[in-house]
């Protein structure tokens with residue numbers, strides 16, 4: 001924990017002063033342009049890889065960047081999506097997968113999750129991805145293929161949320177699928193985001 005306290009101290013001394021004007025503006029304004037849904041993985045840092053300032057990205061992070069399809073009821077992911085899209089009016093929604101994802105590795109390699117029931121239950125939201133994960137293309141391993149298919153499947157799930165379906169029908173939001181490659185730092189944009197699917 002000590003290095004975190006030191007980080008806060010350094011932030012206040014060296015970083016915050018240069019952005020004091022921005023934070024003063026943000027104190028009473030919250031108008032992010034983008035909803036960024038990524039994996040909770042510590043190696044994926046949305047603001048770093050997109051070089052975004054505070055206030056620009058509304059971020060949801062879940063294990064495996066999974067977005068459960070909409071069902072009525074209390075659901076933190078659904079509430080955050082609705083807030084970003086219907087209340088804040090974001091213009092773009094990105095689902096960002098990444099290389100070497102632990103969740104996708106567990107699925108692709110059929111790990112025994114009997115000792116981790118919450119993870120096993122949660123990963124069922126990736127069932128459609130597994131069904132779609134056809135044979136990897138040349139040079140692609142099973143995990144990479146599933147990472148890509150999973151981003152596409154979660155975009156489809158995202159479009160089942162009423163706020164997203166409405167915004168897609170109105171043409172006020174665009175969906176994007178990305179995959180971040182940890183060893184090279186590159187971001188690949190997948191081209192099959194379902195813009196018209198829910199419209």
Ligand SMILES: [Zn+2]
Nearest residue numbers: 039041101102
């Ligand atoms: Zn991951």
